[in-house]
Amino acid sequence: MASRTVAKDIITLRGSAAIVSEFFGYAANSILYNRGVYPEESFVKVKKYGLPMLLTQDEGVKSFMANLTAQLSEWLEEGKLQRIVLVIMSKVSSEVLERWNFSIETDGEVVEKGVSREKSDKEIMREIQAIMRQIASSITYLPCLDEPCVFDVLAYTDKDVAVPFTWIESDPKLIANPQMVKLHSFDTKIHKVDTLVSYKNDEWDEE
Amino acid sequence: MDAGSSSSSSNLKGQSRCPLQEQFLQKRNSKENLDRFIPNRSAMDFDYAHYMLTEGRKGKENPAVSSPSRDAYRKQLAETFNMNRTRILAFKNKPPTPVELIPHEISTSAHHQAKPTKPRRHISQTSERTLDAPDIVDDFYLNLLDWGSANVLAIALENTVYLWDASTGSTSELATIDDENGPVTSVNWAPDGRHIAIGLNNSEVQLWDSASNRLLRTLKGGHRSRVGSLAWNNHVLTTGGMDGLIVNNDVRIRSHIVETYRGHQQEVCGLKWSGSGQQLASGGNDNLLHIWDRSMASSNSATQWLHRLEDHTSAVKALAWCPFQSNLLASGGGGGDRCIKFWNTHTGSCLNSVDTGSQVCSLLWNKNERELLSSHGFTQNQLTLWKYPSMVKMAELTGHTSRVLFMAQSPDGCTVASAAGDETLRFWNVFGVPEVAKPAPKTNPEPFAQLNRIR
Numbered sequence: 001m002a003s004r005t006v007a008k009d010i011i012t013l014r015g016s017a018a019i020v021s022e023f024f025g026y027a028a029n030s031i032l033y034n035r036g037v038y039p040e041e042s043f044v045k046v047k048k049y050g051l052p053m054l055l056t057q058d059e060g061v062k063s064f065m066a067n068l069t070a071q072l073s074e075w076l077e078e079g080k081l082q083r084i085v086l087v088i089m090s091k092v093s094s095e096v097l098e099r100w101n102f103s104i105e106t107d108g109e110v111v112e113k114g115v116s117r118e119k120s121d122k123e124i125m126r127e128i129q130a131i132m133r134q135i136a137s138s139i140t141y142l143p144c145l146d147e148p149c150v151f152d153v154l155a156y157t158d159k160d161v162a163v164p165f166t167w168i169e170s171d172p173k174l175i176a177n178p179q180m181v182k183l184h185s186f187d188t189k190i191h192k193v194d195t196l197v198s199y200k201n202d203e204w205d206e207e
Numbered sequence: 208m209d210a211g212s213s214s215s216s217s218n219l220k221g222q223s224r225c226p227l228q229e230q231f232l233q234k235r236n237s238k239e240n241l242d243r244f245i246p247n248r249s250a251m252d253f254d255y256a257h258y259m260l261t262e263g264r265k266g267k268e269n270p271a272v273s274s275p276s277r278d279a280y281r282k283q284l285a286e287t288f289n290m291n292r293t294r295i296l297a298f299k300n301k302p303p304t305p306v307e308l309i310p311h312e313i314s315t316s317a318h319h320q321a322k323p324t325k326p327r328r329h330i331s332q333t334s335e336r337t338l339d340a341p342d343i344v345d346d347f348y349l350n351l352l353d354w355g356s357a358n359v360l361a362i363a364l365e366n367t368v369y370l371w372d373a374s375t376g377s378t379s380e381l382a383t384i385d386d387e388n389g390p391v392t393s394v395n396w397a398p399d400g401r402h403i404a405i406g407l408n409n410s411e412v413q414l415w416d417s418a419s420n421r422l423l424r425t426l427k428g429g430h431r432s433r434v435g436s437l438a439w440n441n442h443v444l445t446t447g448g449m450d451g452l453i454v455n456n457d458v459r460i461r462s463h464i465v466e467t468y469r470g471h472q473q474e475v476c477g478l479k480w481s482g483s484g485q486q487l488a489s490g491g492n493d494n495l496l497h498i499w500d501r502s503m504a505s506s507n508s509a510t511q512w513l514h515r516l517e518d519h520t521s522a523v524k525a526l527a528w529c530p531f532q533s534n535l536l537a538s539g540g541g542g543g544d545r546c547i548k549f550w551n552t553h554t555g556s557c558l559n560s561v562d563t564g565s566q567v568c569s570l571l572w573n574k575n576e577r578e579l580l581s582s583h584g585f586t587q588n589q590l591t592l593w594k595y596p597s598m599v600k601m602a603e604l605t606g607h608t609s610r611v612l613f614m615a616q617s618p619d620g621c622t623v624a625s626a627a628g629d630e631t632l633r634f635w636n637v638f639g640v641p642e643v644a645k646p647a648p649k650t651n652p653e654p655f656a657q658l659n660r661i662r
Contacts, residue, residue, distance in 0.1 A: 150302070
């Protein structure tokens, strides 16, 4: 997938972009599975990051993810992607219940000058593994999603990005007065990804 | 220390309020719902912060090109850009909505079952009812609130003891004490839920029959000063006084004083019998916590305590025996201590100590779950629900605007009443409804339910 061919510990912009978009693909699948957005029968188990990960077999979701990650890597390589947000909404009311926020900081020098950085694959995988574990365990504190839900993905890009014609501008789909839990982050030395989940406050509906 | 003034807020006395009436200025909504792990961030603008941390720094890195006008221009530019800096994009083609092959009801139940977590109990953050408690004596060392087994709540407001029937919501006045004998310094229901003991400022204790509103008996001679704590153990009423004495009174017999426990140098403000009636815990203003054993008591010789625990550094008023472990006692210290400590009362060893950050006025165990509720003073005047034994905070209930002096638990264990120096009595549905015998397992709640699943 990546063009990290020179040496184990050298990481290029393309390689880093591939790692990040692949990470997002697996993370999104894991969230959709663990949060029960799609029925668990539609997932199969694969080994990734030293963990059993689940991937959807639903053709619609699969192609959505494939298109998405392809576009994400393109933006990542240009250093124009600031944030990816996976939003879980109520199917009936479209109310936003959870936002999985992956903020991305790109090393500007790498994008401008095309230099590479050094970080071992193993270390990055270990960092990603920690996040994946946290996502899987997040169901212990997140409120139950006891209604049918749908999801959407938002990409925060620089203003100068031309909008691809399959994409449209969207509102941020924020949650009013959310609870937030910060998860681990990982760093390829080129892209630093911070993960944060915000969710609808349980008490809010009391008003 | 927790010196409480006996005179309660006089500025409010102007408007006469009926005690225990529904308050209409209630429900301060906790807008600042805080996360367990992260301070409230809703007020922060992350985009702006991120910009300032990344873009903003770049300007400083080449100071050669900076001039005041350039700076101003850049600032303006940054501001405009900050408002309109990112583009938020979403795919036109939305991901497919999950298809529901099985009817909704079954599928949701399947989702629930799939998750290994217990469904979270909803803990209401606001009080479900607020009653006025005018003229409540704002004194840390007293015990003015109790909820009897007949589901009647007793509260002492200055010289008068009021009863609030939780089943009907009706209020009645039980007794008013003469000015020279009052105010009432403690109330405690007998186990039968009918008789109630009232400790007075003049060192006497009265026994009343709540059914007939009649004074049955006055116990005198046990103390030399006010009686701030009471605890029943069948027909024995134990009284703790400002004189540091603890007296066991057998209310059936004429010479009612059967034992006297001497161990405290100062006022006894916390007094609780264990569930078995075998051990008595007493806490005092001298920072001491004593455990007394019934079987060691004898009327002829001075009774020695079983354990003398000197770990608290402030007055020990909050005491609670664990309902599911007979030798486990929780105790809370006052303003200078702020700790909740757990004791094995058989051995006298301290099992755990947690600094709560605020004076501990009262403690209650949940009868149905392994949870402990504590009530506090400055700065938050909150009720805190703790998971035992991990002592993870499960909820903080705010609403009171002054220290939450007293708490009492309804006989069914679900509701907690709290009375505070702000002259309100609040009811919290904090402990949840006990699980009534589990309903018979539904037939076939999900396909393949017989298979083990580990996730």
